[in-house]
Amino acid sequence: MARRTTSGLLFQGSDWNFATLSRAYDAIEQVALEEMGLSVYPNQLEIITSEQMLDAYSSVGMPLMYQHWSFGKRFAYEEHHYRKGHRGLAYELVINSNPCITYLMEENTMAMQALVTAHAAFGHNHFFKNNYLFRQWTDAGAILSYMDFAKKYVTKCEERHGTAAVEAILDSAHALMDQGVFRYRRPPRLSSEKVRERARERLEYEEQTYSDLWRTLPQVAESRDPAEAERDASERKKVLNLPEENLLYFLEKHSLILEPWQRELLRIVRVIAQYFSPQRQTKVMNEGCATFVHYTIINRLYDQGRIGEGHMLELLQSHSNVVFQPDFNDRRYPGINPYALGFAMMQDIQRIATEPTEEDRDWFPSFAGNGDWMETLRDAWANHRDESFILQYLSPAVMRKFRLFQLSDRSSDRFVEVASIHNERGYSAVRSALANSYDVAANQPDIQVMDVDLLGDRQLRLQHNVKHGILLDEGSRDATMRHIRHLWGYEVSLAGVDAQSGRTVYECSTAKSSE
Known part of the structure; x- marks a missing residue:
């Protein structure tokens, strides 16, 4: 009591x-x-x-x-x-x-x-x-001290180098935040002591940038044996650990023009981007849980x-406002409300664990009727992100409640087809389609550093792996490439390659855009 x-x-x-x-x-x-x-x-x-x-x-x-x-x-x-x-x-x-x-x-x-x-x-x-995403990819115990360091460091840079110079670097770094996270390998843990020590060294010895070293190297002759050139390319890719998905990380480590304080600014932006990455992947689960x-x-x-x-x-009135889901033809419709979907799925898990129907037992034999709904929820909260949570726990009952169905909208057709409805096969297709829409990695542009000849033309060669024929907006693409060039110091090229066929779809470069 x-x-x-x-x-x-x-x-x-x-x-x-x-x-x-x-x-x-x-x-x-x-x-x-x-x-x-x-x-x-x-x-x-x-x-x-x-x-x-x-x-x-x-x-x-x-x-x-x-x-x-x-x-x-x-x-x-x-x-x-x-x-x-x-x-x-x-x-x-x-x-x-x-x-x-x-x-x-x-x-x-x-x-x-x-x-x-x-x-x-x-x-x-x-x-x-x-x-698990927050446990593996963020360090809750160090983020506040790191942000305190970042704020003071940026202020010192502004005092030493001027606000305009600092903001120019931050502008370019902010433009690349979505491409400044590790998705497939864990970033190193933050260490406040190491961060401060490295920052002190960079501020004290900032005049000793290694870009001067590269300026003294002789240019390699353009006419080389193709086999030798291929071996050189393979070797430098191995040394530079290419391809690299994290553009901010690559620029921070390998740009030939950045001074140490500028590299530290890139790292600050990159750490912040990495810190927020799990939140983008768990919006439905996080808000649904809360x-x-x-x-x-x-x-x-x-x-x-x-x-x-x-x-x-x-x-209850406030709660109802939070979980309100406008209809698709409502002027207030913003898409699927993550609060509404997450909360509905978690209430449904509670129902399935305590009062399952025969349909529930067929779809969720692992926990239907187990009686321990809180343990089932705690396990789901700990071990899933939005994509896998929806793929494993979205029930036909919730799909009916939200009136979900799947449309097939091919650009080659003059009509839209209702591809999946409320039957056994349709439920599975709708659930998979909805889960895929929450896969951040699949829905963000996949752009990687593929090659750069540091002893040659030093052009940074990027590749966009085009999925489902979705291309980048030319305006924002070209603007972003100018930011990359600002941080790299040399020309930047981008090739769009179809992810399935390997066919080159488009090519562009900062050299062409500046002509």
């Missing part, structure tokens, strides 16, 4: 104070840890104003962030729409760190403070700590008599 306050309720009005927040936190923590079996980082709750929340929006949600003009631009944009009433602000912001920092808006009512505490401080927190956790906790507290009916109506 949960310990109650004198009145039995955790709070009675809409106003809050720190004593009430503490009392609500203790009750939420008891349900989360003892009844739901969640495992979380230590929590740190901070109260911030709406302006501070807007500032956090503009700097990619980090409490410590270096300055850049794009953050100010976004702040002005978000503030304008917020002041005009065109959009609201998030009730909270949570940082994947150890301790886990949750920012609560001071304008929230007490009921909302309780909801977002359950949502962020326990739902998101549990997911951050236990999901929503399911807050919904379960507030209902449990209501059942215990610790939340009043009036406050419960407020909480």
Whole structure:
């Protein structure tokens, strides 16, 4: 039996104070840890104003962030729409760190403070700590100290080299953030001491750049035996570990013109991009987990008599807004709401584990009727990303609820075909198609560094592996290539190669675009 306050309720009005927040936190923590079996980082709750929340929006949600003009631009944009009433602000912001920092808006009512505490401080927190992507690819214990270092380092660079010079490098690095992550091999762990030591050395000896060494090397004669040239190309690819998927990493390590402080700026942007990579791959699961956790906790507290009916109506209204899924022909339709899909799937897992139908037993024999829905959910939260979670757990019942079906839209046809409907074969096809749409690696352009002759023309040769005939937008492609050239210092070429046939689809270069 949960310990109650004198009145039995955790709070009675809409106003809050720190004593009430503490009392609500203790009750939420008891349900989360003892009844739901969640495992979380230590929590740190901070109260911030709406302006501070807007500032956090503009700097990619980090409490410590270096300055850049794009953050100010976004702040002005978000503030304008917020002041005009065109959009609201998030009730909270949570940082994947150890301790886990949750920012609560001071304008929230007490009921909302309780909801977002359950949502962020326990739902998101549990997911951050236990999901395999975050465990393998991020270091929650080091990110805050690293961001503190990054902010101070950028400030020192601005003082030493000028704001314009620093922003020019950051502009180009930001343009490559999506191509600045390791997808198939684990990046090295952050080490604050090593980071500071390397930064100190680079600032002290920045004049000793190794690009000067390459300038003294003689040019290799253009007329070489083809077999010898092929052997040389194979050898240099081996030395440079090509092909390389992480463009920022390659430029940081091998650019012939960057000074040490510029390389460190590239590394800072690359570390931030890597930090956010798991979040892009787990949007449905992460938000679904947090929503399911807050919904379960507030209902449990209501059942215990610790939340009043009036406050419960407020909480349910807010929850309904979060999981609202507009129809495809609704002007508000933004695509599939990740909160709605994630929450629906997790509620469905709870139902299948406790009250399965014959259809459920056929589709999910491993956990249908096992009775332990929380263990099933904890296992799913720990071992999947959006693609695999949908592929393994999306049920026909949820597909019917969301009225999902698959269209075949070939460019060669003058019509759109309904390829999969609600039958056994159709359910499998719809589930696979939806899962593939959440595969970040499959849906982002696959661009890799293929070759560069450091002793020859030094042209950086990139390859875009074209999937399903989807080409890059020419405007953004050419602009991005100019950013790569700025960081590389020499011409850059890009060849689009069909991923299936190996046929070259297009070729372009910074030399041609500048003519």
